[in-house]
Amino acid sequence: xxxxxxxxxxxxxxxxxxxxxxxxxxxxxxxxxxxxxxxxxxxxxxxxxxxxxxxxxxxxxxxxxxxxxxxxxxxxxxxxxxxxxxxxxxxxxxxxxxxxxxxxxxxxxxxxxxxxxxxxxxxxxxxxxxxxxxxxxxxxxxxxxxxxxxxxxxxxxxxxxxxxxxxxxxxxxxxxxxxxxxxxxxxxxxxxxxxxxxxxxxxx
Numbered sequence: 001x002x003x004x005x006x007x008x009x010x011x012x013x014x015x016x017x018x019x020x021x022x023x024x025x026x027x028x029x030x031x032x033x034x035x036x037x038x039x040x041x042x043x044x045x046x047x048x049x050x051x052x053x054x055x056x057x058x059x060x061x062x063x064x065x066x067x068x069x070x071x072x073x074x075x076x077x078x079x080x081x082x083x084x085x086x087x088x089x090x091x092x093x094x095x096x097x098x099x100x101x102x103x104x105x106x107x108x109x110x111x112x113x114x115x116x117x118x119x120x121x122x123x124x125x126x127x128x129x130x131x132x133x134x135x136x137x138x139x140x141x142x143x144x145x146x147x148x149x150x151x152x153x154x155x156x157x158x159x160x161x162x163x164x165x166x167x168x169x170x171x172x173x174x175x176x177x178x179x180x181x182x183x184x185x186x187x188x189x190x191x192x193x194x195x196x197x198x199x200x201x202x203x204x
Contacts, residue, residue, distance in 0.1 A: 007191070009187035014043075018047070021040070048192055049073055050071050050163070050192045051074060051160075053162070054070075055067075055069070055165075057145075058139070059101075059136050060102050060103070060104075060135050061135070063165070065167055069198050070165050070166070071189075072090050072160035073185055074160050078157075079155060080109070083105060084105070084178040086105065086181070087105045087177045088175050088176075089102070089104075089105050089161055089162065090158070091103065091132065091153060091159060092157040093145075094150050094153050100159070103147075107131035108129075111131070130152065130153055132146055132147050132153060161185065163175055163177065163189055166198040169199045
């Protein structure tokens, strides 16, 4: 049973989400003023802030294995006020635009990146840049397919935060993200999480 206070927090997040989505489409020149307003109202009353994503690969094991179904919170706008260092994010593959990767966000703009290799020069991430890494320690850096191979990525490539993972009908739980990310996602999870739906998708 979702508490009233949680519903209020959820509604506040949904208003922000709906407005951000409408503004993003309007700013990008994809819709008119009226269409943007329609998007806002439609998403507020009918839309969800989350969707299912089927993970591929073992790069994020043991946090998320290759056969897991994940629940992703959609982020119309990814910036340092909405996504945080420590979050597990879903982002566009910089090398394959039609593909998506699940990786841990480890640094954002302004962070100084220092390599363990003395031959590599340190550098600072520029505005709107971020650094993402896989978590499977069994993989070599070249196999991990993360920023250690393709370098910094744009924050705008991040499309969502992974907030829940289902490995099987009896093995599922919340993904450990940053404190701020988890705090923002708590009311969304309480309202929109449907483990049965995730389990059915996993079987399919």
